[in-house]
Amino acid sequence: MSAYKGDGVILMEDKIVVKNLDLYxxxxxxxxxxxxxxxxxxxxxxxxxxxxxxxTFLRTLNRMHDLLPNVKILGRVLIDGQEIYSPDMxxxxxxKRVGMxxxxxxxxxxxxxxxxxxxxxxxxxxxxxxxxxTVEQSLRGAALWDEVKDRLHKSALGLSGGQQQRLCIAxxxxxxxxxxxxxxxxxxxxxxxxxxxxxxVTVLKQKYTIGIVTHNMHQxxxxxxxxAFFLNGELIEADDTGVLFTRPADKRTEDYISGRFG
Amino acid sequence: MKAKQTNALATLLLWLAALAIVGIxxxxxxxxxxxxxxxxxxxxxxxxxxxxxxxFNSFYILFLSLVFSLPVGVGAGIYLxxxxxxxxxxxxxxxxxxxxxxxxxxxxxxxxMIIFVNVFKLGFTILGGAxxxxxxxxxxxxxxxxxxxxxxxxxxxEASLALGATxxxxxxxxxxxxxxxxxxxxxxxxxxxxxxxxxxxxxxxxMSVSRHLFDLRLTAPGETLAVHLYAVxxxxxxxxxxxxxxxxxAALLVLVALxxxxxxxxxxxxxxxxxxxxxx
Numbered sequence: 268m269s270a271y272k273g274d275g276v277i278l279m280e281d282k283i284v285v286k287n288l289d290l291y292x293x294x295x296x297x298x299x300x301x302x303x304x305x306x307x308x309x310x311x312x313x314x315x316x317x318x319x320x321x322x323t324f325l326r327t328l329n330r331m332h333d334l335l336p337n338v339k340i341l342g343r344v345l346i347d348g349q350e351i352y353s354p355d356m357x358x359x360x361x362x363k364r365v366g367m368x369x370x371x372x373x374x375x376x377x378x379x380x381x382x383x384x385x386x387x388x389x390x391x392x393x394x395x396x397x398x399x400x401t402v403e404q405s406l407r408g409a410a411l412w413d414e415v416k417d418r419l420h421k422s423a424l425g426l427s428g429g430q431q432q433r434l435c436i437a438x439x440x441x442x443x444x445x446x447x448x449x450x451x452x453x454x455x456x457x458x459x460x461x462x463x464x465x466x467x468v469t470v471l472k473q474k475y476t477i478g479i480v481t482h483n484m485h486q487x488x489x490x491x492x493x494x495a496f497f498l499n500g501e502l503i504e505a506d507d508t509g510v511l512f513t514r515p516a517d518k519r520t521e522d523y524i525s526g527r528f529g
Numbered sequence: 530m531k532a533k534q535t536n537a538l539a540t541l542l543l544w545l546a547a548l549a550i551v552g553i554x555x556x557x558x559x560x561x562x563x564x565x566x567x568x569x570x571x572x573x574x575x576x577x578x579x580x581x582x583x584x585f586n587s588f589y590i591l592f593l594s595l596v597f598s599l600p601v602g603v604g605a606g607i608y609l610x611x612x613x614x615x616x617x618x619x620x621x622x623x624x625x626x627x628x629x630x631x632x633x634x635x636x637x638x639x640x641x642m643i644i645f646v647n648v649f650k651l652g653f654t655i656l657g658g659a660x661x662x663x664x665x666x667x668x669x670x671x672x673x674x675x676x677x678x679x680x681x682x683x684x685x686x687e688a689s690l691a692l693g694a695t696x697x698x699x700x701x702x703x704x705x706x707x708x709x710x711x712x713x714x715x716x717x718x719x720x721x722x723x724x725x726x727x728x729x730x731x732x733x734x735x736m737s738v739s740r741h742l743f744d745l746r747l748t749a750p751g752e753t754l755a756v757h758l759y760a761v762x763x764x765x766x767x768x769x770x771x772x773x774x775x776x777x778x779a780a781l782l783v784l785v786a787l788x789x790x791x792x793x794x795x796x797x798x799x800x801x802x803x804x805x806x807x808x809x
Contacts, residue, residue, distance in 0.1 A: 329691065331687070331690075331691065334686075334687075334690065336614065336615065359693050359694070359695055360693065361693075362690065362691055362692065362693040363692070363693030366691060366692065367687075367691040369684060369687060369688065369691075371684060373682070373684035373685065373687065373688045374688075375685060375688065375689075375703055375707075376685075376706075376707055385689070385692065385694075385702070385703075386692045386693070386694075388702075389689075389692065389693070389694045389695075389698045389702065390693065435688070438688075438692065439691075439692065442692055442693060
């Protein structure tokens with residue numbers, strides 16, 4: 268499956284193409300020559316033991332590393348054929364298109380409504396009725412509307428952890444992104460909330476290209492279309508999820524998914 | 530058994546220390562207010578040796594000094610907390626702030642006098658007092674701002690930037706509102722200290738008041754309550770009931786300080802509720 272290694276021809280349905288990506292924290296190389304493609308409107312799971320670079324990789328896709336000093340990135344990342352590390356890339360526009368959900372739910376200390384309206388507002392929407400529509404649509408999109416429609420103007424911090432995480436997804440949907448990056452979005456949640464997020468993610472892939480980092484292999488196999496296995500900063504193997512979990516090409520992948528380490 | 534006894538003893542000692550604080554404060558309040566409160570009344574402000582002018586000057590100078598120092602202090606604090614890269618220049622900035630904070634206020638007063646009284650030849654003025662007092666406020670404001678911004682969880686920043694917000698939007702709409710209660714508390718502390726400051730103002734705002742009550746001119750002489758207390762005690766003029774005036778002024782200063790803390794502490798709580806609750 269050379270297509271997943273990203274060294275073949277770029278296909279129309281390849282939303283994200285990463286070529287020979289190296290990332291250094293100071294002198295420490297955290298990603299080594301990573302090449303991969305993420306097809307449009309599908310879920311790509313990134314698995315691997317702690318510290319393998321999977322979260323680091325995810326954060327290269329919306330340039331979140333720009334916030335840290337001493338990070339050096341080499342190689343190419345193309346989204347819709349556009350070089351995101353080129354000097355004339357507008358990072359603000361990039362992050363609007365490529366949104367991120369974090370490990371711990373991080374709603375703002377504002378009301379539910381204001382959390383979701385935050386994105387549209389900073390991107391210039393002032394019309395009240397448009398904001399109301401966007402907030403409702405986004406909350407429905409994140410399967411949260413029915414639970415919060417009577418408490419839109421109460422603090423988001425009063426929601427449960429799972430609700431907060433879905434609120435963060437709604438907040439993201441409100442800026443109409445194309446790509447959703449999720450960095451272990453359920454690792455801080457209980458099993459029921461986790462199930463709801465997983466259901467939601469599989470629905471969202473109809474409209475969005477999704478990259479999800481998870482340390483939970485069952486989660487990866489349940490929800491993703493493609494899976495990429497990272498080890499010590501290297502992409503060991505990427506393939507259709509069904510193939511990777513049943514007939515991995517690399518011995519290290521097999522060892523990891525069969526629980527021999529990690 | 531020994532550990533248990535040591536524990537009991539330690540608990541007792543710590544409790545006594547805490548009790549001592551309350552005791553000392555109570556003793557202080559009873560003493561100062563007991564002597565001063567009977568003197569207070571309308572006459573104390575508007576009578577022949579009334580302190581109405583000083584009372585007004587205290588707040589006017591405080592207000593002006595905050596007008597001068599808040600933009601610079603808060604601005605520098607925001608820069609250090611959010612924008613400053615880790616390099617030698619920002620180390621120098623931090624060191625300067627720390628150094629300014631440790632300058633004895635009487636030395637700042639001397640500096641203010643040389644600038645405003647001697648060089649600019651303004652005499653003792655409200656302007657000179659307020660501007661020099663601003664120097665005292667500055668370092669604390671920088672510190673307080675930086676601290677309260679740093680206390681805002683990094684996850685809020687990440688969330689906002691990941692939605693495509695600029696640094697400025699993130700600062701204005703997420704970080705500052707979240708840090709506001711801390712900023713208000715910090716400003717209260719600064720204001721409280723400035724309200725009681727004497728050394729600086731003796732040298733710059735002087736020990737006399739304008740003949741007109743509520744004189745807003747920046748070049749008017751600006752004796753404040755705290756300076757007045759010093760002036761009447763250090764150099765009591767015969768026939769002015771200096772002792773009574775000093776006692777009353779002391780009580781008034783304490784009341785003002787208490788009222789001030791209450792007034793600014795309450796909005797801070799309210800703000801916190803409002804920002805994390807309803808529409809913010």
